[in-house]
Amino acid sequence: MNAFLAVLRRDLRLAFAQGGSVGLVVGFFVIAATLFPLASGPERAELARVAPAVIWIGALLATLLSLDRMFQADLEDGSLDLLLAGGAPSSLVVLAKCLAHWLSTGLPLVIVSPLLSLLLGLDGAGTIMLGKTLLLGTPTLSLIGAVGAGLTVGVRRAGILIAVLVLPLYVPVLIFGAGAVDLAMLGLDTGPSLALLGAVLLVSLPVGTLGAAAALRLAAL
Amino acid sequence: MNAFLAVLRRDLRLAFAQGGSVGLVVGFFVIAATLFPLASGPERAELARVAPAVIWIGALLATLLSLDRMFQADLEDGSLDLLLAGGAPSSLVVLAKCLAHWLSTGLPLVIVSPLLSLLLGLDGAGTIMLGKTLLLGTPTLSLIGAVGAGLTVGVRRAGILIAVLVLPLYVPVLIFGAGAVDLAMLGLDTGPSLALLGAVLLVSLPVGTLGAAAALRLAAL
Amino acid sequence: MLAASGLGIIRGERPVFTDLDLTVGLGEAVVLRGPNGAGKSTLLRLFAGLLAPSIGRVTWDGAAIADDREAHGRRLRYAGHGDALKFALTARQNLAFWARFEGTPVGAVDGALDRFGLGALADLPAGILSAGQKRRLGLARLALAPRALWLLDEPTVSLDAASIEILGGLIWDHRAAGGMVVLATHDGLDLPGARVFTLEPAA
Amino acid sequence: MLAASGLGIIRGERPVFTDLDLTVGLGEAVVLRGPNGAGKSTLLRLFAGLLAPSIGRVTWDGAAIADDREAHGRRLRYAGHGDALKFALTARQNLAFWARFEGTPVGAVDGALDRFGLGALADLPAGILSAGQKRRLGLARLALAPRALWLLDEPTVSLDAASIEILGGLIWDHRAAGGMVVLATHDGLDLPGARVFTLEPAA
Amino acid sequence: MMLTRLANPTRFMRLADRLLPWLAAATVLAFAAGLVWGLGFAPPDYQQGDTVRIMFVHVPAAWLAMFGYSFMAVASFVALVWKHPLADVAAKAAAPLGAGFCLIALITGSLWGEPMWGTWWVWDARLTSMLVLFFLYVGYIALWSAIDEPERAARAAAILALVGAVNVPIVKFSVDWWSTLHQPASVIRMDGPTIDASILWPLAINALAFQLYFVTVLLWRMKAELIGRRIRALTLGIAAREA
Amino acid sequence: MDDLAQFLAMGGYAAYVWPAFGTTFLVVIGLAVASWRRLKSAEARLALLEHSRPARRARPRTAA
Numbered sequence A, B: 001m002n003a004f005l006a007v008l009r010r011d012l013r014l015a016f017a018q019g020g021s022v023g024l025v026v027g028f029f030v031i032a033a034t035l036f037p038l039a040s041g042p043e044r045a046e047l048a049r050v051a052p053a054v055i056w057i058g059a060l061l062a063t064l065l066s067l068d069r070m071f072q073a074d075l076e077d078g079s080l081d082l083l084l085a086g087g088a089p090s091s092l093v094v095l096a097k098c099l100a101h102w103l104s105t106g107l108p109l110v111i112v113s114p115l116l117s118l119l120l121g122l123d124g125a126g127t128i129m130l131g132k133t134l135l136l137g138t139p140t141l142s143l144i145g146a147v148g149a150g151l152t153v154g155v156r157r158a159g160i161l162i163a164v165l166v167l168p169l170y171v172p173v174l175i176f177g178a179g180a181v182d183l184a185m186l187g188l189d190t191g192p193s194l195a196l197l198g199a200v201l202l203v204s205l206p207v208g209t210l211g212a213a214a215a216l217r218l219a220a221l
Numbered sequence C, D: 001m002l003a004a005s006g007l008g009i010i011r012g013e014r015p016v017f018t019d020l021d022l023t024v025g026l027g028e029a030v031v032l033r034g035p036n037g038a039g040k041s042t043l044l045r046l047f048a049g050l051l052a053p054s055i056g057r058v059t060w061d062g063a064a065i066a067d068d069r070e071a072h073g074r075r076l077r078y079a080g081h082g083d084a085l086k087f088a089l090t091a092r093q094n095l096a097f098w099a100r101f102e103g104t105p106v107g108a109v110d111g112a113l114d115r116f117g118l119g120a121l122a123d124l125p126a127g128i129l130s131a132g133q134k135r136r137l138g139l140a141r142l143a144l145a146p147r148a149l150w151l152l153d154e155p156t157v158s159l160d161a162a163s164i165e166i167l168g169g170l171i172w173d174h175r176a177a178g179g180m181v182v183l184a185t186h187d188g189l190d191l192p193g194a195r196v197f198t199l200e201p202a203a
Numbered sequence E: 001m002m003l004t005r006l007a008n009p010t011r012f013m014r015l016a017d018r019l020l021p022w023l024a025a026a027t028v029l030a031f032a033a034g035l036v037w038g039l040g041f042a043p044p045d046y047q048q049g050d051t052v053r054i055m056f057v058h059v060p061a062a063w064l065a066m067f068g069y070s071f072m073a074v075a076s077f078v079a080l081v082w083k084h085p086l087a088d089v090a091a092k093a094a095a096p097l098g099a100g101f102c103l104i105a106l107i108t109g110s111l112w113g114e115p116m117w118g119t120w121w122v123w124d125a126r127l128t129s130m131l132v133l134f135f136l137y138v139g140y141i142a143l144w145s146a147i148d149e150p151e152r153a154a155r156a157a158a159i160l161a162l163v164g165a166v167n168v169p170i171v172k173f174s175v176d177w178w179s180t181l182h183q184p185a186s187v188i189r190m191d192g193p194t195i196d197a198s199i200l201w202p203l204a205i206n207a208l209a210f211q212l213y214f215v216t217v218l219l220w221r222m223k224a225e226l227i228g229r230r231i232r233a234l235t236l237g238i239a240a241r242e243a
Numbered sequence F: 001m002d003d004l005a006q007f008l009a010m011g012g013y014a015a016y017v018w019p020a021f022g023t024t025f026l027v028v029i030g031l032a033v034a035s036w037r038r039l040k041s042a043e044a045r046l047a048l049l050e051h052s053r054p055a056r057r058a059r060p061r062t063a064a
């Protein structure tokens, strides 16, 4: 538990104090959502139709952008050895790093999502549902991403390998997440989609932490 | 000139030799473009309308994903010192690195763009114009990106700087690039857009290399 | 008591060493020597449980360390080629993180910093420290709280004479309290009563 | 002839040293000594033109090096704390890159590798080399082609005794041909006839 | 430990050598029978005409694509949990086969879609999840080739295979969960097949042929991999003795 | 003759049916041949190695 809190605290401090990743994520997200209408032309009705997809893909890619350094930085400066051989359960360490990653990428996205809805012309129901699905879905992105990051740590050109490994696994989250917003805008029942998102999160919690921990122990070898 | 060829050759070898990293760029691009229709639903006509924007934003992100390590890796292993203090003009070194970056990210994107057009249902005229605009536009992305990467190398607020500096500079490229494809699909004149893209490229060639070189010399201080 | 018996390891398709036997008893110090590439760092990583042997085993009081990696982790301190520092955090924040991580009261941090003469630098970001200062900050972890086994990979690199002496004193105290040390070095560090174990390159 | 006069530098809000004067003549070797943080690495980076002094200037044959950075770059070799290696490339590819970069015929690479006893490792990826082997590979650049001024920051780190001797020989040959060396070290490396320049920490 | 590690693969090799000629022969026979029946004798569908013949390759390929990944996942599980020395060999050998079948299903499906649905490709759940399955195969193969040391690569790939296994049920049930253009299951379902016997038989024979092919080529690949590992061990042994 | 032409025409769907079977067999045969060749070359290398083992040939250990 000590170890969990220590790692969580350090990673958050690194993400926030440095001004680094949180600013990047939010900035990137807002700019990408702004660029989209610019690039596709301004028809508002059409925009709102594809808006959930655009925002969700933005969330995916923003997560990916920050994933590759999740363990790589620790490997390079030698911390990873100490984190793994320091007597703390490695899945606990991974869980702390996932939580820190989510708090510094996923959560900020959830918080700015109303602004993005506004930019892209989503209606009220859609905006609320977007927030809900992001809240349920982004932790899954961090957890699954951790497995990809762990598998590729120390591998050459890890960044893009992560993308190839992880993106297919993100697909269910994307489908349910963006789908639920579409349903909400049509006034249809979103219960099953949300339930599925929740289920995916529950599954990925053990799978992600144990998988990433196992992958990291490999990398140290 | 020696230095230019040497750096170009080394960076290309690093990008191509190991585990097909270029294949991974392409894979990433294809997967990202695949996710979009997945998230937005399958109506074909609507897809083709936003397709140029989606592909262009995909190109932006693929560039961005590989940008942050452009100089950072050299800084961390100490090569940057030698590249800058080795007696070669630093703008030449930067130009070589930009060219290598484009050959290993931009060019592959240009090459797979017809496949993406097919996936997203672009028509013939759109497909051809997409290839043309990517060919003219992606070198600009590498050059402008180099300034961002140079400015942020070793700097603490790296994340924010990249987001805030580079993405806004990408806006003109994105607008003209995606815009020209839209015009082509409507059968309108794309000459001015292409001319503008070319002009932006010509401007960013000196601005990018000199700017990045100056930024790097700062970082070495 | 740490023991390796019949230890052999293959890395990158080549055997680094084979059939290595080594025992480290209470209060003992073993200095690993040998030319570059002989396998000193490899052996230390095996002892830390960071590498798995291809053959043979490493035991602690008779039980294989692989059986309970976490318990083994809690009894050792490993200091490798990297200093395990985050350049954006201050010296104190860096050390405090490791103290929290292992459950040592954070109060011990200032003492450890002082011990390596880093008191005046405690609030500087670790990134601007000189090479030797970074090394000292990495080593200051040793002074946080006692642990039975120290595994040090070239700890004296970049250290000035005064710091080497401090490290020597720290090791002395550690051994006097029954601690064990295995360290790799090419020179420096004069450890009284240390046993030298020389590794020969396999090829 | 390399000369520093009235050199002072402020890094991270604190002066590292002030009013430093040092001249290095043909065939001369200067060993920088001083405790951690005294400014040895800083001085070497100033000499390499990688840092600009806050006050004073560095000159070569009387002309400030800042006036023509590229010409200065072509007459020096700098070896810092990093080894400037790409782990994915083989040892030979790494060295061949630097040879091409500076315009030395690639034929010189194998000789340089052999000189540091890396001939047998030439086709291994640099990433799997041991710490000392990496260091040797970084230093092998010195043997590529003659350049007037060598700036070496703790070159002996991680080197075994045999390699230190090789490096000593290389420096000797370099000086015999009129080359200059400025190097920082905490020990090792016995350079006959070298001048020791001791830096005191400013604070 | 060394003994059990060797014993098992050796016994496996002997068994494989005994089985392989029969398997190869059966594969060729089944393929021939399935082809002749499927292309020559099965009646055209009253709705789909002769395009229905594409089914005889499309459907078995789709099944095997899903089977291949499930097989990999199970083998990976066995490799991770029981450290069975053959399991990761099997998983590695299966990946290119599964990827190949996946590609076949995608291409033949596409070729079927143009006359039937009037389009080569739609972004419906079944088609998309099949594409995702293909990407998973590609990622798995890429991971194997990105890590040099076989032990490390094997375990990393096993972890990936297990994590990726969630996609298989999604491919299988996507048609039931989302309304799509694509056919729902009509052969493998709870209440028995709903296809006419004149189509069902050649389909079954083709499926058998694909399955036999899978096993045969899998055994070849596993043997090659095992021999490769023995070569590695031998060269290492030589290296050790020379030292 | 007519039968054959009719067979080849596939009820007007030749352009879809034949490519489908064609790609299938391309992939199937390709994978089989590649796997078989790999097996044979591995067996040959092993035979060579086991044959030359007692001879203690100096072999380049770093061969890519």
Ligand code: HEM
Binding pocket: E055, E058, E059, E062, E063, E105, E106, E107, E108, E109, E110, E112, E113, E114, E116, E117, E126, E127, E130, E131, E171, E172, E182, E183, E184, E185, E186, E187, E188
């Ligand atoms: C690229 C396009 C296509 C893909 C990726 C695809 C994928 C699949 C998959 C994965 C299955 C196995 C389903 C299961 O066992 O539950 C399947 C079965 C099947 N597909 Fe497709 N398909 C495609 C196009 C088509 C088209 C155009 C048709 C016909 C109009 C078609 C007809 C069938 C039929 C009849 C089955 C057998 C269903 C059963 O009885 O279980 N498919 N396909």
Ligand SMILES: Nc1ncnc2c1ncn2[C@@H]1O[C@H](COP(=O)(O)OP(=O)(O)OP(=O)(O)O)[C@@H](O)[C@H]1O
Binding pocket: C127, C128, C129, C130, C131, C132, C133, C158, D011, D012, D013, D016, D034, D035, D036, D037, D038, D039, D040, D041, D042, D043
């Ligand atoms: N990038 C930097 N920014 C700010 N201050 C720095 C930076 N690098 C070094 N310093 C400070 O300058 C001083 C001198 O550092 P330098 O690295 O030159 O020391 P050194 O003599 O090489 O020490 P060592 O023997 O430990 O290598 C140190 O006190 C350090 O804190």
Ligand SMILES: Nc1ncnc2c1ncn2[C@@H]1O[C@H](COP(=O)(O)OP(=O)(O)OP(=O)(O)O)[C@@H](O)[C@H]1O
Binding pocket: C011, C012, C013, C016, C034, C035, C036, C037, C038, C039, C040, C041, C042, C043, D127, D128, D129, D130, D131, D132, D133, D158
């Ligand atoms: N990650 C790795 N993969 C493959 N081989 C490796 C790896 N790390 C080290 N080796 C090889 O193992 C051998 C021993 O390396 P090790 O780092 O243990 O040497 P060392 O005794 O610590 O040398 P040094 O004095 O240079 O630090 C070297 O020949 C090296 O090439």
Ligand SMILES: [Mg+2]
Binding pocket: C040, C041, C042, C153, C184, D130, D131, D132
């Ligand atoms: Mg070592």
Ligand SMILES: [Mg+2]
Binding pocket: C130, C131, C132, D040, D041, D042, D153, D184
């Ligand atoms: Mg220094």
